[in-house]
């Protein structure tokens with residue numbers, strides 16, 4: 001008998017979808033309701049481009065700062081008005097299915113956050129086909145270590161990511177910082193319309209430039225890492241906000257909900273564990289018996305994380321991020337309240 005992977009259900013719901021439906025569910029632009037798919041993508045780039053030009057023209061900044069030796073390993077830092085070494089830092093990872101997007105068009109939240117005293121960092125990483133998922137995860141790790149080393153007096157590092165960028169941020173929940181000289185002062189995560197199980201992506205056209213195998217997908221899956229984790233490396237006081245848009249596709253919505261609280265249909269189940277899998281602490285006849293154990297899918301909630309979930313009203317996959325250019329948008333306010341620990 002095999003010891004089950006912790007409480008994974010027999011079949012993930014996406015496996016029941018046809019190839020066309022899977023493709024549809026994992027094409028965010030097809031779910032936009034107010035614009036056509038191409039227009040939505042164009043508007044997203046245009047708003048990102050304008051926000052970045054505005055941020056660079058109006059905020060004190062350091063641009064294209066290298067965090068590693070690779071050509072693509074650099075980041076932009078935008079500072080608040082007041083002196084900045086000790087501010088909170090919000091580090092943003094852009095989306096684009098790990099194959100499009102750029103830090104140079106992703107400064108969406110810079111002006112509203114810096115106006116309130118938060119330094120904002122926009123990170124570049126090597127998108128596919130130049131970079132692999134493993135390399136991107138490593139680059140993101142090093143970008144955060146760089147910020148901690150440069151600004152050791154920071155009042156907290158908050159990671160924020162959109163879509164594929166939320167995946168990269170979520171990988172940092174369980175990152176091993178011991179091989180780096182410092183552990184970053186992580187105080188919060190804002191995971192916006194993210195992907196936490198990469199397995200379905202392997203079967204879509206998005207995998208063309210990524211060339212992910214199922215093994216790559218599992219190794220780089222925040223959901224899989226959570227399920228395998230025995231310890232919780234990040235401070236439990238660190239807040240994890242899982243956010244999805246009302247008009248994100250049902251699969252994107254499911255991914256966020258399940259990362260937060262597990263599958264809707266999940267029943268914890270009892271299974272017999274044979275004696276050879278048990279740690280033999282007692283000697284004698286009892287040690288040779290098998291044991292009944294209760295299994296349950298691991299999630300942010302069950303793992304004891306200080307997590308919350310929000311579905312944001314009437315926004316799609318792209319509006320959710322371009323509205324971060326607005327001071328009074330509900331998500332901008334949620335991020336600021338979390339950073340400044342206001343109720």
Ligand SMILES: N[C@@H](CC(=O)c1ccccc1NC=O)C(=O)O
Pocket residue numbers: 026027028029030044095096097098101162163164165
């Ligand atoms: N080809 C994709 C593009 C996409 O998914 C996307 C574009 C910009 C920012 C985030 C995106 N999604 C995930 O990273 C689509 O169909 O929408």
